[in-house]
Amino acid sequence: MTTALITHADCLAHVTPAGHPEQVARLRHVQEALATLDLLRLAAPEAGDADLLRLHPQRYLDRLARAEPARGHAQLDADTWLSPGSVRAARRGVGAALRAVDGVIAGEFANAFCATRPPGHHAEAETPMGFCIFGNAALAAKHALDHHGLDRVAIVDFDVHHGNGTQALLWDEPRALVITSQQMPLWPGSGAPSERGAQDTILNVPLPPGSTGAEMRAAYEAQVFPRLEAFAPRLLILSAGFDAHADDPLAELNWQTEDFGWLTQRLCEIAARTARGRVVSVLEGGYDLAALADSARVHVMELIEAGR
Template sequence: MTTAFVTHRDCRLHDMGAQHPECPDRLDAINDRLIAAGLDVHLEYHEAPQASMEQLLRAHARPYLETLADSAPQQGIVHLDPDTAMSPGTWNAALRAAGAGVLATDLVMQGQVANAFCAVRPPGHHAERARAMGFCFFNNIAIAALHGIEAWGLERVAVVDFDVHHGNGTEQILAGREDVLMVGSFQHPFYPYSGTGHAAANMLNVPLPAGTRGEGFREVVGTLWLPRLREFAPELVCISAGFDAHAEDDMASLGLVEADYAWVTEQLMRIAADSAQGRIVSMLEGGYALSALGRSVAAHIKVLADL
């Protein structure tokens, strides 16, 4: 079986203004690198559908969704906070980004593909049940995980977040659920300045000091993440794949490189092979140094596709 690559051209229409780091060029950088590396011909391409209201409501409050829809401008840019803004293309882009995770979950659960990577924007892991923040509107990974539970009857879904920022929204939405285990690492202290307090039993948060490089990250994964994941024995592994912990990404201060992303992907592939029939849904989160983003995603996908 192949690896699915789920995306949609609407995801390029979300525009938060000139010089904003979460820009449409991010998807172009990924596509260009996959072509340059010869990986594109090995993937099965799928267009992301729009997520339905039923699917969004698994993770978000209805009044929030209604307010967000009403906030979408017909022209110009509307700021929801200093970092997060809506343009005329944002609503459809966000629906496609959330829908990509739903489709990817369906594809792996049907056995149509071995795993899937969703090249979408806006990202999602900062979006809380009733709040957009940190460039995020819908919590794409939580929606995918909950789709696996609600639509496919899964009893154990793992969410793994290696973005440089804590996935506060994902934690808020999924905390306390016995059918979900979330493990994550992130730079601390750093935006959104969360993840270090008392966490629910199904949350494993590992803050990393600025300057942490690949060796420190791998130690965290090997000694903390993997034992918890093996014990949990997930039936589906969902990845919040942020690549902004890369050494070249100057929005943060960690020091990972492509080999670290390939290595952690290999470890998660083994977890998925042991208990989840290999099923992985990986969704793009951060990553703003365009060359590093393209190379890191290519390294991640190369392992997913077993190339």
């Protein structure tokens, strides 16, 4: 089977102010890095209201529609902006993740990478934040659980910033295991090990500033992989942030490109044992353009290898 790449040109229409780290060039660099790989290339559909209402209330959708400017920019919080077309871009991000879930469950393709923006793992039910508008990974998990009837889905978030939105959106969901590794201390300040969820289905793995890929590997071997194996998810969703790279300007972890390859390989091995290899990866952070492109390519190459 093959690996799907799901993306859309609408995600390039989300334009942030000059100098903003979550810029159009991020997606362009990822797309260029993946251009020569053998992938099933699909256009991301636009998520409808019914898809979003699984976790976001109608009043939030209405608020975003009112806030999107006809020209220029509108600021939602200190870090999160809208331009004309931003809401559609965000809906494409959700749509990509749902399309990926549909495809891997149907056996259309082995696994998928969703190259979209804005990212999603900081968005809470009614709170856009940290460059994020909708909870892409969390919505994908709910789609797999509620629409497809899977009984167990896991999300592993290896972005350098804690996925507070994913955690909040799935806090009460016993069928979803949410595992996040993140630098601590670092914005947004959440992600302590004591945050375990209402059903003990949240595992936070803080990593100290300056720590390397070797320390990450040890933490995953000791904490993440055993918990994931024990939960035995029927689908694995990855919040694939590449800002733990040593070159990233927004944080202080020192992972190298090969660390993302190692982590992807090991996670795919677990998915092969528990989930028939079904892996959906959604792009989150990564703000050094060269490091982002290189790391995303290595990540997708491991998905391709796992899907053979």
